[in-house]
Amino acid sequence: MKPRTWFLLPARTVMLLLFAVPMLIVAAYSLLTRGAYGGQGAPWTLANYARLLDPLYLEILLKSFWIAALATALCLLLGFPLALFIARARTRKTLWLALVTLPFWTSFLVRTYAWMFLLRDTGLINTILLGLGLISEPLPLLYNDAAVVLGLVYGYLPFTVLPIYAVLDRIGPELLEAAEDLGATPAQVVRRIVLPLARPGLLAGAVLVFVPCLGAYLTPDLMGGGKSILIGNVIQNQFTNARDWPFGAALSAVLMVIVMGLLLLVRRKTSEHGGLP
């Protein structure tokens, strides 16, 4: 059949008007000056980018990196054994997989709220501990950086399990049996055979978690309670309460560049090894 160009037209219109043009507008605004009443206009300037060097914002940027890296590391650490378990399961593989993907389908907001319900001062954990007399005052479990990391790990754990499972599932059992027959201990088998073969999956999982965590808005806002501010929150704030769109636009542009740079880097790495996407 001959290609039907008009089939592409609606999608092209949507992506051009609602994705490409808005991104270009953000790029343009990032070079403008904030007006007296929150608008933006001439003169063109790089001042918005220069403001990023302010220690206040550098610190937030670094903290966003650090929290995203920590959440990613924890997701890999927690996700790997689970993926290994599913790949090795002899029965009910589909069920085990579905149990990992199910929370991914359920509302992210609801899942975050569920943790707030457990962790807050009058939440379930503190209520139980107080009731048992183990503590005399509620523990400050919510509204701190640790809670933000927990929320991110909970939200994105399935993103590491699935790609790791995909690579582990392709490792033939005969390979592991051979290693065992040759005298490798189970720990050696994991370290020297399974882990190297699982590298593309680990890398894919790391990207899938790190990228959304770096720009996270919802989790730091709800679980950090405004005390744990990440770059996503600063961007949102510039476009709402602070009404400094040019600065918010500059932050968005920097975040986009970082994300794209990371993806390019990983792409090069994976193509070197002939691995996943």
Added chain:
Amino acid sequence: MNRALSLYAGLAYLFLHAPLAILAVFSFNSSKYTVWEGASLVWYRALLADTRLLEAALNSLLIGAAATVLATVIGTLAAYALWQRRAPWLEGSLYLSLVTPEVVTGVSLLAFYQWIFRFLDVRLGLHTVIAAHVMFSLAFVMIVVVARLRTIDRTLEEAALDLGASETQTFLRVTLPQLAPAIGTAALLVFAISFDDYVITSLVAGVDSETLPMVIYTMARRGVSPSVNAISTLITLAIGLLTLTAERWRRA
């Protein structure tokens, strides 16, 4: 080793599912506090009396339905076209839209709408939210439908054409039926994503287009509210049912 792994997996599944299960149990608690005082449907009844919540739920359903129809149709057509030819710019922008942090998508759309409103006499409202949802769910539709197209035998189309079917007939009666399960899955996925979105929606919604996640968000930020437990449980159940249906369709 295997026993330790199984034990670990058990704990991991507990970590993944216990919070929602506990929330669901406490949504039936008659007490306002986190102490169990007996089963009751009082918070579910309270939902029915909450007009703000009901209005928001209606908005979410409307937005979800409109975005689902539009994104599924547009995405399926484009996926089919990409089966026959490449479109690097479109594919590139779809990939980028997938990796763009939600908050950046949200503020860029807000900036775009405000810019366009200088020339057009429209305001933020349901339509701006629907347009945003169609855009960010397009990539998901394409992923699902393109994956299915890869498994389809192209020679079937050629056979239909050889036997005298028109191109339209071939598309509608040979290709489309084979794509149906994937299109169904894609539609449900769009609805689930649209129904759940807070970050982008809150930035491009008008005063009269508050959605369910926006109401839940405000309530959650304010503090304990057993109504949120109840509505959360309902949403989880609804989306769970949708997922199961999608799984059935995918395998059909």
